[in-house]
Amino acid sequence: MRKCPYCKIEVGGAPEKCPLCQSRLTGEPESPYFPEQPLLQFRSFLYKLQMFIAWAVIIACLALDFLQKLRFPGFPALHWSLLLAMWIIAVEFLIVRLFKPGSTTARTVTLVVTIVLILLLVTSHFFGFLWLVRDWIVPVTISASLIANFVFTLVDKQGNSMSYLLSGLLFGTVPFLVLYIIQREMPLTWIICLIISITLFAGAIIFKGRMVSGELRKRFHL
Ligand SMILES: [Zn+2]
Numbered sequence: 001m002r003k004c005p006y007c008k009i010e011v012g013g014a015p016e017k018c019p020l021c022q023s024r025l026t027g028e029p030e031s032p033y034f035p036e037q038p039l040l041q042f043r044s045f046l047y048k049l050q051m052f053i054a055w056a057v058i059i060a061c062l063a064l065d066f067l068q069k070l071r072f073p074g075f076p077a078l079h080w081s082l083l084l085a086m087w088i089i090a091v092e093f094l095i096v097r098l099f100k101p102g103s104t105t106a107r108t109v110t111l112v113v114t115i116v117l118i119l120l121l122v123t124s125h126f127f128g129f130l131w132l133v134r135d136w137i138v139p140v141t142i143s144a145s146l147i148a149n150f151v152f153t154l155v156d157k158q159g160n161s162m163s164y165l166l167s168g169l170l171f172g173t174v175p176f177l178v179l180y181i182i183q184r185e186m187p188l189t190w191i192i193c194l195i196i197s198i199t200l201f202a203g204a205i206i207f208k209g210r211m212v213s214g215e216l217r218k219r220f221h222l
Pocket residue numbers: 004005006007008018019020021022023
């Protein structure tokens with residue numbers, strides 16, 4: 001127990017100074033109540049460092065793009081720095097979200113896939129390869145993440161993955177309907193994605209029927 005010679009109080013742990021008057025404490029220290037956490041401090045430093053670099057890159061690219069008029073060959077009117085800033089800010093957002101405690105694998109997969117696909121659609125729109133992303137990358141990625149979430153749901157004992165499987169099934173069917181209404185014609189990849197969505201929904205009912213109905217009841221307050 002340490003003691004403050006002025007306040008006449010005893011302080012547990014191993015503090016250097018009196019919490020009341022900030023004078024130097026006397027007496028033998030005990031083992032500290034709040035041990036130092038060098039690993040956490042190091043991680044926090046790395047996090048700040050990468051954030052600092054990210055902002056430095058964004059600022060430098062905005063300046064080169066808007067002030068120096070440095071543009072991509074073939075895209076003289078494209079403000080590429082805005083697209084780059086969009087990607088960097090999304091990555092920063094994902095870093096904050098992914099290191100939150102209690103994040104499940106299914107949640108992580110769903111979040112990353114959703115954000116990356118939206119950014120890819122925006123980027124490809126400006127760079128002229130929207131067809132590649134819309135007709136190939138998006139349906140193939142959604143199909144793959146649906147299958148991954150289905151496997152997580154089968155092995156997940158607590159049933160947290162079920163909501164992601166069910167909302168993932170919406171990703172597999174809703175874009176299909178929107179595209180179908182707009183252009184009346186579907187690329188084969190989207191048809192396969194739709195088949196996978198419906199098949200996995202049937203599989204979820206067959207293997208985990210009670211969990212599906214429980215999840216739906218929870219979501220729609222039935
Ligand atoms: Zn004191």
